[in-house]
Amino acid sequence: MSRGVLATEKRGIRELGAEEFVGWDEVTQGVILPSFESELKENVSHIRPEERDYSDFNSYTATVASWRVIKPVYNRDICIDCQNCWVWCPDTSIISRDKQMLGIDYDHCKGCGVCVEVCPTNPKSLLMFGEAEETEDALAKWPEKKKKAK
Amino acid sequence: MAITNIKNLKEFSTANERFEGAHLLCPGCAHSMIVRELMNATDDNLVIASNTGCLEVSTAVYPYTSWDTSWIHIGFENAATAVSGAEAMYKARKRKGTLKDPDAPVKFVAFGGDGSTYDIGFQWLSGAVERGHDFTYICLDNENYANTGGQRSSATPIGAHTSTAQAGRVSYGKKEKKKDLVAIMAAHGAPYVAQLAPNKWKIMAKGFQKALETEGPCFINTVSACTTEWKFDPKDTIHITDLATDTLMFPIYEIINGHELNILYRPKNIIPVEEYLAAQGRYKHLFKPENRHVIEQIQKEINEKWEYLQRREEARV
Numbered sequence: 456m457s458r459g460v461l462a463t464e465k466r467g468i469r470e471l472g473a474e475e476f477v478g479w480d481e482v483t484q485g486v487i488l489p490s491f492e493s494e495l496k497e498n499v500s501h502i503r504p505e506e507r508d509y510s511d512f513n514s515y516t517a518t519v520a521s522w523r524v525i526k527p528v529y530n531r532d533i534c535i536d537c538q539n540c541w542v543w544c545p546d547t548s549i550i551s552r553d554k555q556m557l558g559i560d561y562d563h564c565k566g567c568g569v570c571v572e573v574c575p576t577n578p579k580s581l582l583m584f585g586e587a588e589e590t591e592d593a594l595a596k597w598p599e600k601k602k603k604a605k
Numbered sequence: 606m607a608i609t610n611i612k613n614l615k616e617f618s619t620a621n622e623r624f625e626g627a628h629l630l631c632p633g634c635a636h637s638m639i640v641r642e643l644m645n646a647t648d649d650n651l652v653i654a655s656n657t658g659c660l661e662v663s664t665a666v667y668p669y670t671s672w673d674t675s676w677i678h679i680g681f682e683n684a685a686t687a688v689s690g691a692e693a694m695y696k697a698r699k700r701k702g703t704l705k706d707p708d709a710p711v712k713f714v715a716f717g718g719d720g721s722t723y724d725i726g727f728q729w730l731s732g733a734v735e736r737g738h739d740f741t742y743i744c745l746d747n748e749n750y751a752n753t754g755g756q757r758s759s760a761t762p763i764g765a766h767t768s769t770a771q772a773g774r775v776s777y778g779k780k781e782k783k784k785d786l787v788a789i790m791a792a793h794g795a796p797y798v799a800q801l802a803p804n805k806w807k808i809m810a811k812g813f814q815k816a817l818e819t820e821g822p823c824f825i826n827t828v829s830a831c832t833t834e835w836k837f838d839p840k841d842t843i844h845i846t847d848l849a850t851d852t853l854m855f856p857i858y859e860i861i862n863g864h865e866l867n868i869l870y871r872p873k874n875i876i877p878v879e880e881y882l883a884a885q886g887r888y889k890h891l892f893k894p895e896n897r898h899v900i901e902q903i904q905k906e907i908n909e910k911w912e913y914l915q916r917r918e919e920a921r922v
């Protein structure tokens with residue numbers, strides 16, 4: 456299964472519960488979890504995610520891909536880069552850079568289907584398929600433009 | 606202050622995300638949509654505190670944090686307190702010249718659910734606003750105690766089924782009306798108070814920017830559709846929120862300095878509230894003949910509230 460666009464060496468590499476850390480009962484009040492490996496030299500909102508030095512404590516390094524039974528597939532040919540899917544994805548899983556929708560982060564997408572619902576094109580540029588479906592097969596099954604009902 | 610360009614959605618989408626995936630909120634949860642819209646609306650440094658609730662619990666499951674900003678995990682009722690303490694310390698250190706980067710803009714934000722905001726953390730919120738700290742408090746109003754199994758709160762509307770106000774043979778669900786917390790926070794004289802919704806992303810991002818820029822305590826109530834407790838399909842979160850704003854169940858407005866009221870969104874076609882209720886399992890029982898009167902009452906109260914908001918806006922008092 457593809458991990459989706461802009462996957463890095465750190466993104467979504469760990470299954471939840473499989474981490475090796477001290478137990479939660481060894482954590483004391485006032486403990487601090489650093490989101491990054493080293494102190495940032497710059498405001499984090501000026502660094503692109505794929506260039507950040509995420510620490511192992513950052514949930515960026517974890518995956519929830521196993522939550523999905525259906526997944527969104529993206530069809531670039533129809534997309535108008537409106538960014539509806541980007542703004543409303545609850546799981547930061549629509550990857551847009553320089554005003555362009557690039558694709559889906561399958562490490563963090565939970566398959567809710569919100570992005571498909573808010574996609575305005577006809578036919579839609581995002582559609583839900585079974586988790587096991589290959590992207591090429593999904594794209595080959597893409598529906599035709601729907602005529603307006605009279 | 607440096608703020609993100611939100612002229613249109615394409616510009617907005619160039620913001621670098623500071624809220625990470627693999628948090629454990631339900632698929633389709635609106636809490637994270639609201640958090641992303643806030644964090645992407647600014648590139649200032651943020652110090653955030655969360656009350657206990659779905660957002661806090663799901664974004665800090667040991668050993669993970671989903672926050673790329675300073676974020677304080679605190680008790681159920683204490684986000685306003687924790688963040689006002691951080692803000693007071695920041696001001697003191699700035700005065701004493703002990704900050705590493707005194708010129709970097711920092712904003713203080715607290716998130717709370719409706720249970721912690723309308724009910725259990727209310728006096729702490731009220732205190733922090735009365736003391737005049739420079740912070741923005743955002744209530745994620747999903748109208749129930751979602752994280753502990755959907756108990757009723759004072760934000761739950763009349764007629765909704767919850768695990769502690771059940772609909773059945775002898776009851777139509779919650780009997781009491783929703784508390785008007787927006788009015789109560791405006792009555793504190795807070796410089797900026799608003800009610801916003803994530804489907805109206807531009808109005809919401811603008812409101813967040815306004816609150817962050819305003820000096821002093823600001824309060825924003827946001828409608829946060831909860832797929833699990835409102836009982837609708839996760840894919841429909843934005844559709845349900847559209848119905849909430851377009852039936853005027855959740856009117857979108859701001860109140861400046863406790864009195865100047867501005868309506869921020871006027872639906873082109875006001876939809877009957879029935880459509881909003883019918884789309885959610887928690888209102889299913891209201892469609893039985895013996896409960897129909899509750900729907901009528903809800904519609905009547907929506908109409909009255911809308912009339913009131915419009916008159917307040919006109920009167921400028």
Ligand SMILES: Cc1ncc(C[n+]2csc(CCOP(=O)(O)OP(=O)(O)O)c2C)c(N)n1
Binds near residue numbers: 758
């Ligand atoms: C003082 C206190 N009382 C009760 C709880 C248990 N508790 C944890 S989360 C929660 C519900 C939170 O509801 P809400 O604030 O509406 O947030 P939501 O989960 O709905 O987002 C409760 C009752 C607690 N942690 N602390």
Ligand code: SF4
Binds near residue numbers: 526563571
């Ligand atoms: S299915 Fe849901 S989580 Fe996945 S990309 Fe679409 S909106 Fe995001």
Ligand code: SF4
Binds near residue numbers: 556570574575
């Ligand atoms: S909502 Fe659809 S058209 Fe808009 S950017 Fe996403 S995929 Fe493209």
Ligand code: SF4
Binds near residue numbers: 633747834
């Ligand atoms: S129970 Fe509701 S508020 Fe909590 S994570 Fe699920 S959808 Fe979100």
Ligand SMILES: [Mg+2]
Binds near residue numbers: 718745748
């Ligand atoms: Mg709640």
